[in-house]
Amino acid sequence: MGEPRRLLKVLVLQGRHLAVRDFRTSDPYVIVKLGNQTAKTRVINSCLNPVWNEELTFSVTEPLGILKLEVFDKDRFKADDKMGHAYVDLQAIASAARLKQVLQASVGETKIRKVVPSKENCLVKESFVRYAEGEIVQDVCLRLSDVETGDIELKIKWVDGASTAAVATAKTL
Numbered sequence: 001m002g003e004p005r006r007l008l009k010v011l012v013l014q015g016r017h018l019a020v021r022d023f024r025t026s027d028p029y030v031i032v033k034l035g036n037q038t039a040k041t042r043v044i045n046s047c048l049n050p051v052w053n054e055e056l057t058f059s060v061t062e063p064l065g066i067l068k069l070e071v072f073d074k075d076r077f078k079a080d081d082k083m084g085h086a087y088v089d090l091q092a093i094a095s096a097a098r099l100k101q102v103l104q105a106s107v108g109e110t111k112i113r114k115v116v117p118s119k120e121n122c123l124v125k126e127s128f129v130r131y132a133e134g135e136i137v138q139d140v141c142l143r144l145s146d147v148e149t150g151d152i153e154l155k156i157k158w159v160d161g162a163s164t165a166a167v168a169t170a171k172t173l
């Protein structure tokens with residue numbers, strides 16, 4: 001067995017008040033990048049408040065870096081139009097994940113960290129990193145840049161392969 005595999009699961013929940021790129025609406029989709037890994041959601045046609053509820057999975061590599069999001073309007077006969085971009089600094093969730101072993105004894109839900117909106121991030125409101133049901137989760141609401149309007153809501157989950165295996169072993173004993 002090699003290094004335990006750690007995953008970052010990015011649940012792209014929804015977009016709100018996205019920009020118009022066609023006549024009255026847009027056909028939005030989101031590209032999410034972590035390092036050299038890229039994943040994208042499906043296109044939702046003719047919608048400025050799309051609900052994707054789509055989970056994109058990335059391998060966690062060191063250094064962890066920044067999660068980047070780009071929103072586009074799908075077009076049939078020309079290049080897709082830009083609808084803004086945003087990023088998430090993953091340091092808060094990464095450092096919370098390091099605390100996980102300490103938290104394993106705790107019951108229910110624990111808020112570990114709070115990130116407040118500032119010029120240094122894209123947050124629309126306070127973002128909490130929490131420990132719930134054995135997982136480290138961060139709820140994020142992002143304001144898109146370089147666009148007239150638009151927010152994107154995400155849920156980021158840190159999945160530690162090693163501890164999942166440990167829990168499974170504990171259950172069989």
Ligand SMILES: [Ca+2]
Binds near residue numbers: 021022026074076
């Ligand atoms: Ca379009």
